Amino acid sequence: MKxxxxxxxxxxxxxxxxxxxxxxxxxxxxxxxEDMLRHDALHTPVPPAVAAxxxxxxxPLPPPARSWWRRLFGRSG
Amino acid sequence: MSKPQAELGTAPTGTTRSxxxxxxxxxxxxxxxxxxxxxxQHSKAIFYLALRLLGDPQKAEDATHDVFLKAFRKxxxxxxxxxxxxxxxxxxxxxxxxxxxTWNERHMVTNADDAVWETAAAPADSPLRVLxxxxxxxxxxxxxxxxxxxxxxxxxxxxxxxxxxxEVGALTSQSSDAVRGKLHRARKAFTVLFKKTA
Numbered sequence: 298m299k300x301x302x303x304x305x306x307x308x309x310x311x312x313x314x315x316x317x318x319x320x321x322x323x324x325x326x327x328x329x330x331e332d333m334l335r336h337d338a339l340h341t342p343v344p345p346a347v348a349a350x351x352x353x354x355x356x357p358l359p360p361p362a363r364s365w366w367r368r369l370f371g372r373s374g
Numbered sequence: 375m376s377k378p379q380a381e382l383g384t385a386p387t388g389t390t391r392s393x394x395x396x397x398x399x400x401x402x403x404x405x406x407x408x409x410x411x412x413x414x415q416h417s418k419a420i421f422y423l424a425l426r427l428l429g430d431p432q433k434a435e436d437a438t439h440d441v442f443l444k445a446f447r448k449x450x451x452x453x454x455x456x457x458x459x460x461x462x463x464x465x466x467x468x469x470x471x472x473x474x475x476t477w478n479e480r481h482m483v484t485n486a487d488d489a490v491w492e493t494a495a496a497p498a499d500s501p502l503r504v505l506x507x508x509x510x511x512x513x514x515x516x517x518x519x520x521x522x523x524x525x526x527x528x529x530x531x532x533x534x535x536x537x538x539x540x541e542v543g544a545l546t547s548q549s550s551d552a553v554r555g556k557l558h559r560a561r562k563a564f565t566v567l568f569k570k571t572a
Contacts (some may be wrong), residue, residue, distance in 0.1 A: 327502045330561045330568075334533035337514050338422040343438065345430075347421070348413065350439050355446050356408070 379441045390442055409449075413442055419459065420466050423530050426518050437473065441466045459534075460541050467527065467545060474523075502568060517567035525560035532557060 303311065327333040420441055426433035443450045444465050445452075452461055518526050524546070532553070539550035546553065 299437070324503065330529055331533040332503065332512070333502055333514065334426075334529060335535070337510055338418070338533065341418075341422050341425065341511065342422040343417045346434050347417065347435055347442075348498050351442050352415065354539050358446065363432050 403457055409446060412462075416459055416462050417442065419534055419536075420462055423463065424470055425532055426515065427467075427523075427526060428473065429519055431513055433473065437466070437469055441469050444469070454542070456544075457536070459536050461476075463531065463537075463545055471523075502565065506557040513568060515570045517564050520567040521560070523561055524556070525563055526558045527558055528553060529564060532552065 325336075327336065376503050417438060421434055424437040424441070427430060428437060441462065445462055445530075456464075518529075521529075521561075526568045527546060528542065531537055531545060537545075537555050543550040545552045548556075
């Protein structure tokens, strides 16, 4: 099957259609503010540096103590 | 030299596992690996709250570190009456408020501006259309920056599906009915401000 070359006008129409399709793919509609915030939160990663810094900060500290209320009431552990 | 990240957390990011039962984990003290699990489950929520309250990624990063360090140091004060998420949120909210007061660099809109939003055209429940999803974070931050702190906090907490209205009320020192009442105004204010960012 022979492929005919697109005219400049057809090329422009095709490009415009692709641009429009691209815009549609990146657009989104949220039904509520909370939906939008949940979407944003889901796509907002915690920087990995936080975990590394925290591990460094916690490392020298003694293990967490038992709760005072557990000691007071003499619960096991 | 910092420890590898794997030493802090054990669960993969985005895990859907439920909280370890606080009373069980504290009964024999909390091992670092268990604290790592708590970090894995809740750091995303705490970082996001700090980011949108403070409006600065570096400050949010520092705040998230400080919140979890405070939590680790205060573990003996945790009685298990609230969920880990609620307890961590409380620390984070207090921490961010202290930072905001110290820095004194943000222009806070007062509640007197409620009248402006009440008369604005955008209804609170109108859909929010975003054409460029990559700009969503910036637009949300701009809108958040224009809100009173109370509204910002309410919207961020209510958006967390792990929290009930009662828990949001407890975190913001008001009844769940008051939360519901203010939420409508907060949504409307946000919607008006968000549409201005387009």
